[in-house]
Amino acid sequence: xxxxxxxxxxxxxxxxxxxxxxxxxxxxxxxxxxxxxxxxxxxxxxxxxxxxxxxxxxxxxxxxxxxxxxxxxxxxxxxxxxxxxxxxxxxxxxxxxxxxxxxxxxxxxxxxxxxxxxxxxxxxxxxxxxxxxxxxxxxxxxxxxxxxxxxxxxxxxxxxxxxxxxxxxxxxxxxxxxxxxxxxxxxxxxxxxxxxxxxxxxxxxxxxxxxxxxxxxxxxxxxxxxxxxxxxxxxxxxxxxxxxxxxxxxxxxxxxxxxxxxxxxxxxxxxxxxxxxxxxxxxxxxxxxxxxxxxxxxxxxxxxxxxxxxxxxxxxxxxxxxxxxxxxxxxxxxxxxxxxxxxxxxxxxxxxxxxxxxxxxxxxxxxxxxxxxxxxxxxxxxxxxxxxxxxxxxxxxxxxxxxxxxxxxxxxxxxxxxxxxxxxxxxxxxxxxxxxxxxxxxxxxxxxxxxxxxxxxxxxxxxxxxxxxxxxxxxxxxxxxxxxxxxxxxxxxxxxxxxxxxxxxxxxxxxxxxxxxxxxxxxxxxxxxxxxxxxxxxxxxxxxxxxxxxxxxxxxxxxxxxxxxxxxxxxxxxxxxxxxxxxxxxxxx
Numbered sequence: 001x002x003x004x005x006x007x008x009x010x011x012x013x014x015x016x017x018x019x020x021x022x023x024x025x026x027x028x029x030x031x032x033x034x035x036x037x038x039x040x041x042x043x044x045x046x047x048x049x050x051x052x053x054x055x056x057x058x059x060x061x062x063x064x065x066x067x068x069x070x071x072x073x074x075x076x077x078x079x080x081x082x083x084x085x086x087x088x089x090x091x092x093x094x095x096x097x098x099x100x101x102x103x104x105x106x107x108x109x110x111x112x113x114x115x116x117x118x119x120x121x122x123x124x125x126x127x128x129x130x131x132x133x134x135x136x137x138x139x140x141x142x143x144x145x146x147x148x149x150x151x152x153x154x155x156x157x158x159x160x161x162x163x164x165x166x167x168x169x170x171x172x173x174x175x176x177x178x179x180x181x182x183x184x185x186x187x188x189x190x191x192x193x194x195x196x197x198x199x200x201x202x203x204x205x206x207x208x209x210x211x212x213x214x215x216x217x218x219x220x221x222x223x224x225x226x227x228x229x230x231x232x233x234x235x236x237x238x239x240x241x242x243x244x245x246x247x248x249x250x251x252x253x254x255x256x257x258x259x260x261x262x263x264x265x266x267x268x269x270x271x272x273x274x275x276x277x278x279x280x281x282x283x284x285x286x287x288x289x290x291x292x293x294x295x296x297x298x299x300x301x302x303x304x305x306x307x308x309x310x311x312x313x314x315x316x317x318x319x320x321x322x323x324x325x326x327x328x329x330x331x332x333x334x335x336x337x338x339x340x341x342x343x344x345x346x347x348x349x350x351x352x353x354x355x356x357x358x359x360x361x362x363x364x365x366x367x368x369x370x371x372x373x374x375x376x377x378x379x380x381x382x383x384x385x386x387x388x389x390x391x392x393x394x395x396x397x398x399x400x401x402x403x404x405x406x407x408x409x410x411x412x413x414x415x416x417x418x419x420x421x422x423x424x425x426x427x428x429x430x431x432x433x434x435x436x437x438x439x440x441x442x443x444x445x446x447x448x449x450x451x452x453x454x455x456x457x458x459x460x461x462x463x464x465x466x467x468x469x470x471x472x473x474x475x476x477x478x479x480x481x482x483x484x485x486x487x488x489x490x491x492x493x494x495x496x497x498x499x500x501x502x503x504x505x506x507x508x509x510x511x512x513x514x515x516x517x518x519x520x521x522x523x524x525x526x527x528x529x530x531x532x533x534x535x536x537x538x539x540x541x542x543x544x545x546x547x548x549x550x551x552x553x554x555x556x557x558x559x560x561x562x563x564x565x566x567x568x569x570x571x572x573x574x575x576x577x578x579x580x581x582x583x584x585x586x587x588x589x
Contacts, residue, residue, distance in 0.1 A: 210222070520550065
C-alpha cells in the first residue's frame with residue numbers, strides 16, 4: 001500500500017472515530033438534558049404553582065397538574081396550543097396577551113420577567129396571579145417556562161384581615177379604622193357645598209374607676225349596651241363607631257348649625273342615660289360629649305376626630321357630664337400649650353429632635369444587652385428638654401404620631417448603621433402610645449420600614465404602658481399578635497400600677513415586664529414595694545417573661561433588686577441616656 005493510500009485510510013479512520021466520539025458526547029448531553037427534563041417534570045408535577053413550558057410558537061411542551069387545572073388543560077397534547085386563551089391586565093393598563101407581555105418586557109430586561117399582582121383573564125373568570133417568565137432550553141427547543149401563582153387566597157385573606165380590623169370585636173360596631181375611611185368618603189365629595197355634618201364623641205368620665213372597682217366583665221357589658229343604643233338610632237344619615245376604650249363616635253348628616261349640633265348632643269346624652277338605666281346598669285355613669293361640625297372644625301377625618309377629642313377632654317374637665325362644641329376661638333388648649341404645639345411642628349421640620357439611648361444591663365453578667373430609645377428636644381429657647389416636658393401636649397394635639405414616626409425612622413436607620421459598621425447587635429426598645437398602637441396600623445408601617453431599611457425585626461422592642469394595654473385588651477392583643485408575627489418583641493411598661501390581671505397577661509403575647517418607677521424609688525426600705533416587686537418577678541418567671549427595673553439611681557436599689565432576682569436594670573447609677581455617637585462607644589467596648 002502506498003504511503004498516500006495509508007495516510008488517506010488513517011484520516012478516514014480518525015474522522016470516523018471523531019464522529020463516533022462526537023455522537024457519544026451529543027448522546028450524553030441529550031441524555032443529561034432528558035434526565036434534567038424528567039427531573040424538572042417530577043419536581044414540578046405536584047407543585048401548587050401552575051407551570052407551563054411553551055415553544056416559541058406558543059405550543060405547549062409541558063404543563064404540570066396545577067396548570068392543567070387552572071387552564072383547563074387536562075386533555076391537552078404536547079405541542080398543541082392551549083384551549084383557553086390567556087390575557088393579562090395590570091391595574092388599569094390595557095389587556096395584553098402573553099406574547100405581548102414577553103415582547104414588551106424583554107425590551108426592559110434580559111433577565112427573567114417577574115410581574116406581581118397581575119390579573120389573568122380566562123374565558124369565564126379572572127384570577128389574580130404572580131407571573132414569572134424565563135427562557136430555557138427544552139428537549140432541543142428554544143422555549144420559555146411560565147409560572148402562574150394563583151394568589152386568590154392571599155387576596156381574600158387580606159380582605160378578611162381588613163374586614164376584621166374594620167369591626168370592633170367587643171361591640172360589633174365599625175372600628176376607628178373604618179371611621180376614618182368612611183368620614184373621608186362622606187366629607188370629601190361635599191367640600192365647597194353648604195352641607196354640615198355633626199360628629200359626637202362620647203366618653204365616660206368615671207369609666208376606669210368602674211372597671212377597676214366592678215370588674216372587666218361589668219365594664220365590657222356597659223360598652224356593649226352603649227353600642228346597642230347607638231345601633232338602635234342609626235339610619236336616616238346617622239352612623240356609629242367605637243374608636244377606643246370607652247369612646248364612641250356618632251355621626252349625624254345635615255345638621256343645621258353648631259347650636260343645632262349642641263341640641264342634638266344633649267338629646268343623645270339624655271336618651272343614652274335613660275337607656276342604660278332601663279337596662280339594669282346600677283353604676284352611676286357620667287357621660288361627656290365632644291361635638292364638632294364639618295366643615296367649621298375640620299375638613300378631613302383625622303382633623304375632625306382630633307378636634308372632637310379636644311372638645312371631649314374639655315367636657316370631662318368640667319366634670320358634670322356636659323357637652324362642649326369645639327370652637328376655634330375657644331380652643332381648650334391653653335395659649336402656652338398651643339404655642340408649644342406649634343414649636344413642636346417647627347422643630348420636627350428643622351431637625352431639632354434627637355434620639356438618645358439608655359443602656360439596659362444584665363444584672364448577672366453586667367453586660368449591655370439592650371437600650372431604650374428616648375426622644376430629646378433641642379428647644380431653640382429652653383435648651384435640651386426630656387420627653388416629660390412636651391409629650392403630654394404632643395398626645396393631646398395629635399403630634400405624638402409625627403414624633404413617633406420620627407423616633408422609629410431614626411432608630412431603625414441608626415441600627416442599620418451600627419450593624420454595617422460591625423458594632424454589637426442589641427435590642428432597642430421604643431416607647432409607643434395607645435393611639436399609635438390601636439389607631440394607625442402600626443404593624444403595617446413597621447413591616448414596611450423593616451423592608452425599606454433591610455433590618456431584622458428581632459432587634460426591636462415596643463413598650464406600651466400597662467394601663468394603656470389593658471384599657472382595650474382585645475385590640476391590644478390583636479395588634480400585639482400582628483407585631484409579634486412580624487418579629488417584634490413586646491413589653492408592658494410602668495408595670496405594677498395598671499391593675500392588670502394574670503388572665504390578661506396570659507392573653508397578651510408579651511416578653512418583658514418593666515417595673516414602674518414608683519415601685520423602685522423606695523424599694524431599698526419600703527417592705528410593701530419590696531413584696532410587690534417580688535410578686536412581679538415571680539409572676540414573670542411563671543409566665544416565662546423577663547423583668548426590667550428602670551430608674552435605678554442608688555446602690556441600695558440595685559442590691560435589693562439583685563436580692564429579689566430582677567433580671568435587667570437601667571438607670572443613672574449605671575448609664576445616663578446619651579446621643580447615638582456616644583452610645584456607640586459603649587457598643588464598641
